[in-house]
Amino acid sequence: MISGLRPGRLPHPGTVLVWSVPLAICAVFAWMLGDILLHGLDHLSFSFLIEEPRKSGRAGGIGPILVATCLIVTICLTVSLPISLGAAVLLSEFLRHADRSGRAIRISLDMLAGIPSIVFGIVGNAVFCRFFGFGYSIMAGGLTLACMVLPVLIRTTEQAIGDVPEAYRLGAVALGFSKLRTIRRILIPIAAPSILVGALLAVGRSFAETAALLFTSGYVDRMPSSLGDPGRALSIHILDLAMNIPGGDAAAYGSALVLIGLLFFINGAIQCITLVWRRTAGLTAAI
Amino acid sequence: MISSKSSSTFRFVDRISKAEPWEDRLLRMILWPAGVLAGTVSLAIVLVITIEAGPGLGEIGVVRLLADPSWHPANGRFNLLPIIVDTVLVAALATSLAAAAGILSAIFCTSFAPRMLATCFTRMIELLAGIPSVVFGLWGMTVLVPAVAALAPPGPSLLAATLVLTLMILPTVTLVATSSLSRVPASLLIGGKALGLSAWSIATKIALPAARRGIATGVVLALGRALGETMAVLMVSGNIVQIPGSLFDPIRTLPATIALEIPYAEGLHRASLFVCALVLMAIVLTTVCFIELFQPESARD
Amino acid sequence: MMGRAVPAQRRCRGLALSVGVFLAALIAPAVRADDKLLLTGSSTVAPLAAEIAKRYESLHPGVRVDVQMGGSARGVTDIRHGLADIGMVSRALKADEADLTAYTIAFDGVTMIVNKVNPITTLTEEQIVAIYTGKIREWSAVGPGKGQIVIENKAEGRSTLELFLDHFKLSSPEIKADVVVGDNEEALKFVSVSPNALGYVSIGGAVYAADSGVPIKALPLDGVEPTIEAVATRKFPILRELNLVLARPPEGRVKDFINYAQSGEVYDLVKELFYVPIR
Numbered sequence: 003m004i005s006g007l008r009p010g011r012l013p014h015p016g017t018v019l020v021w022s023v024p025l026a027i028c029a030v031f032a033w034m035l036g037d038i039l040l041h042g043l044d045h046l047s048f049s050f051l052i053e054e055p056r057k058s059g060r061a062g063g064i065g066p067i068l069v070a071t072c073l074i075v076t077i078c079l080t081v082s083l084p085i086s087l088g089a090a091v092l093l094s095e096f097l098r099h100a101d102r103s104g105r106a107i108r109i110s111l112d113m114l115a116g117i118p119s120i121v122f123g124i125v126g127n128a129v130f131c132r133f134f135g136f137g138y139s140i141m142a143g144g145l146t147l148a149c150m151v152l153p154v155l156i157r158t159t160e161q162a163i164g165d166v167p168e169a170y171r172l173g174a175v176a177l178g179f180s181k182l183r184t185i186r187r188i189l190i191p192i193a194a195p196s197i198l199v200g201a202l203l204a205v206g207r208s209f210a211e212t213a214a215l216l217f218t219s220g221y222v223d224r225m226p227s228s229l230g231d232p233g234r235a236l237s238i239h240i241l242d243l244a245m246n247i248p249g250g251d252a253a254a255y256g257s258a259l260v261l262i263g264l265l266f267f268i269n270g271a272i273q274c275i276t277l278v279w280r281r282t283a284g285l286t287a288a289i
Numbered sequence: 290m291i292s293s294k295s296s297s298t299f300r301f302v303d304r305i306s307k308a309e310p311w312e313d314r315l316l317r318m319i320l321w322p323a324g325v326l327a328g329t330v331s332l333a334i335v336l337v338i339t340i341e342a343g344p345g346l347g348e349i350g351v352v353r354l355l356a357d358p359s360w361h362p363a364n365g366r367f368n369l370l371p372i373i374v375d376t377v378l379v380a381a382l383a384t385s386l387a388a389a390a391g392i393l394s395a396i397f398c399t400s401f402a403p404r405m406l407a408t409c410f411t412r413m414i415e416l417l418a419g420i421p422s423v424v425f426g427l428w429g430m431t432v433l434v435p436a437v438a439a440l441a442p443p444g445p446s447l448l449a450a451t452l453v454l455t456l457m458i459l460p461t462v463t464l465v466a467t468s469s470l471s472r473v474p475a476s477l478l479i480g481g482k483a484l485g486l487s488a489w490s491i492a493t494k495i496a497l498p499a500a501r502r503g504i505a506t507g508v509v510l511a512l513g514r515a516l517g518e519t520m521a522v523l524m525v526s527g528n529i530v531q532i533p534g535s536l537f538d539p540i541r542t543l544p545a546t547i548a549l550e551i552p553y554a555e556g557l558h559r560a561s562l563f564v565c566a567l568v569l570m571a572i573v574l575t576t577v578c579f580i581e582l583f584q585p586e587s588a589r590d
Numbered sequence: 591m592m593g594r595a596v597p598a599q600r601r602c603r604g605l606a607l608s609v610g611v612f613l614a615a616l617i618a619p620a621v622r623a624d625d626k627l628l629l630t631g632s633s634t635v636a637p638l639a640a641e642i643a644k645r646y647e648s649l650h651p652g653v654r655v656d657v658q659m660g661g662s663a664r665g666v667t668d669i670r671h672g673l674a675d676i677g678m679v680s681r682a683l684k685a686d687e688a689d690l691t692a693y694t695i696a697f698d699g700v701t702m703i704v705n706k707v708n709p710i711t712t713l714t715e716e717q718i719v720a721i722y723t724g725k726i727r728e729w730s731a732v733g734p735g736k737g738q739i740v741i742e743n744k745a746e747g748r749s750t751l752e753l754f755l756d757h758f759k760l761s762s763p764e765i766k767a768d769v770v771v772g773d774n775e776e777a778l779k780f781v782s783v784s785p786n787a788l789g790y791v792s793i794g795g796a797v798y799a800a801d802s803g804v805p806i807k808a809l810p811l812d813g814v815e816p817t818i819e820a821v822a823t824r825k826f827p828i829l830r831e832l833n834l835v836l837a838r839p840p841e842g843r844v845k846d847f848i849n850y851a852q853s854g855e856v857y858d859l860v861k862e863l864f865y866v867p868i869r
Binding site for chain 1: 315418489492572
Binding site for chain 1: 628633634636637640641644654656657658659660673772773774775776794795798799802862863864
């Protein structure tokens with residue numbers, strides 16, 4: 003039974019709109035994906051995922067690049083998730099909305115969201131590579147990315163926690179829970195699906211980011227042996243192949259396909275983990 | 290009218306309790322640094338940019354930045370005004386389109402689509418969120434721009450940039466709006482059904498207003514991204530410094546200017562590019578303050 | 591309740607300590623003072639330098655040569671401030687760079703390109719100047735083609751732009767372009783999808799693209815066909831150098847690398863990227 007459709011009468015214009023817009027978006031996505039598949043599918047193979055790049059990336063594979071990308075994203079999430087969770091809890095539970103410090107932090111975060119990625123790259127280079135002495139490294143790239151995803155993570159988490167109904171907090175207070183216990187055992191598990199949205203957007207942004215990583219984690223496509231080594235991220239590899247290397251198109255599209263596949267896998271994994279965690283925390287998927 | 294008064298509950302508890310449990314004290318000690326750290330990142334960035342932009346502002350001066358004959362830094366001309374106008378224009382257009390499409394998609398996912406379809410659609414949008422700007426730019430350049438060029442030359446234009454940008458920021462709005470709409474208390478929606486309202490009316494007149502805070506957050510994040518997006522816009526906007534006379538005229542944005550010229554800019558040219566970054570942050574700050582102060586958001590407290 | 595650490599607290603402290611040690615162990619190896627070289631600079635030279643670096647590394651185990659991008663200007667600044675060992679620039683040194691020394695590792699040229707469906711076969715220098723300054727707007731005015739010319743220019747500061755301006759004696763404000771692009775490949779891609787476009791790119795890239803079926807063609811200049819041979823024999827009118835630059839006299843590992851980069855052992859790498867070896 004599709005809501006909005008009444009038998010025997012023309013569909014409501016609102017219904018038409020609500021169905022046609024997502025359809026249009028799907029069509030465009032299919033168009034894009036089709037274009038990438040067309041140009042890149044031939045280039046894919048198992049060895050492509052494992053080997054080192056040769057001939058500036060036109061031959062060989064993307065093994066070291068995949069490793070570097072995963073390391074960068076891992077650092078980004080490891081650093082940004084705790085900070086953003088903390089800041090979000092602070093904003094939502096400990097500060098009144100109209101509080102000056104709360105307002106200042108929110109405005110500061112929204113401003114952070116509007117900084118171009120290239121500026122992050124240049125500042126990240128000055129701060130993490132030079133000032134902190136990491137040099138061109140995966141560490142510097144991950145930290146810069148962590149700064150970039152803070153706004154998304156904090157704002158969505160703050161919204162999610164704040165929207166948990168009052169009844170739960172009242173119940174917790176009645177049972178004599180401390181704030182920490184309430185937050186940890188009740189608020190966060192309930193808000194988890196929405197916190198997850200922020201995390202997924204952050205993961206997406208990490209994979210999609212190019213300019214910021216170019217100046218921080220670098221261009222070297224050697225297999226990194228530590229977090230202090232430079233490493234080339236997948237998005238930079240695609241950029242280089244498409245924009246800088248004659249004849250790099252096929253490999254660029256192939257790498258783009260791998261990136262989309264990897265993202266699909268990681269998003270799915272995060273969803274599964276959260277589902278399992280919520281079940282063990284005693285919540286069903288219905289809440 | 291359901292409203293969450295979480296902080297007021299806790300503040301009430303604080304007033305009547307005599308001792309704060311050790312864990313809450315510890316929590317406070319951990320949370321405040323996190324919050325302050327998050328808040329000072331942008332300040333640090335502004336500081337670094339200002340230091341680099343200093344010579345630019347000093348030697349060039351604000352008047353020249355707005356009144357020089359053109360933008361040709363190698364020849365000593367630094368008029369930023371058309372670039373500023375273009376940036377605001379394309380970001381505003383793209384955000385409006387993305388907000389409309391995103392909210393409609395969110396309504397689709399929560400109220401109209403069968404569960405399976407909604408889940409598939411959401412997965413697709415999550416994937417869209419992770420596609421690098423390079424790929425958007427490539428697709429835009431090889432597929433969208435020729436299509437626009439067939440309508441009117443040259444092809445790279447305000448229209449192409451707006452469309453690509455809308456696609457890029459759409460996932461943010463859609464995912465956050467879907468999340469907010471799904472958190473609207475079921476009792477409100479059931480009440481609407483009981484009154485015999487159509488699905489569309491329930492969605493627009495009950496669910497949307499209840500979720501407006503979350504949706505506003507999504508739109509603000511998307512606007513930020515739209516103002517700062519570099520790579521994709523660079524490839525499809527044409528990068529001509531002018532105020533467009535029509536949708537089909539090429540434009541240049543502030544981030545594209547920085548990205549195009551900074552690899553080869555020295556001295557005053559480089560400083561002027563950092564002035565671009567500063568101007569961009571000023572635009573973001575103004576917009577954000579405007580939205581933050583304008584929205585009373587008194588649903589809480 | 592206070593004073594004695596509760597098991598939960600002890601667990602937290604233990605966890606924090608082990609995470610800290612783990613992270614330190616992960617980052618520590620980077621603080622080696624190995625035999626390392628850092629090259630930064632032009633994104634045009636970077637791919638070539640990276641391939642040379644890889645081969646050099648395979649010949650000298652234990653040495654690490656890192657190549658990073660950032661633009662020619664960045665390369666010059668970095669070597670002046672000692673932040674990098676060698677800089678990469680995609681042009682000859684300027685007048686205010688007299689304190690630096692350049693070591694050429696490849697040659698390249700700049701050619702005009704149009705879409706393959708465009709029937710035009712050649713453009714004179716006067717025609718090119720007239721088109722780029724906005725005096726000629728239609729293809730019909732310079733040849734058998736039809737339609738409005740879509741003029742593609744390079745961004746400020748790019749070496750190809752400066753060579754173009756130098757050769758045709760133009761200044762940047764005089765050019766009335768329809769599209770501005772950044773890299774060579776971007777320029778090629780745009781012309782390949784726009785039937786009425788006119789642009790200029792590196793000869794190497796143009797030759798490769800045309801050979802591999804991309805729908806562009808390169809136009810001769812002053813009667814000289816735009817081929818790799820024309821660059822090799824220095825006959826082509828617009829030439830450019832790809833350089834490694836130093837701020838100090840070369841010594842030790844730096845000297846060894848530069849000698850290697852200029853030696854005949856890397857000519858095949860230069861040719862693979864469609865530049866011309868220094869021979």
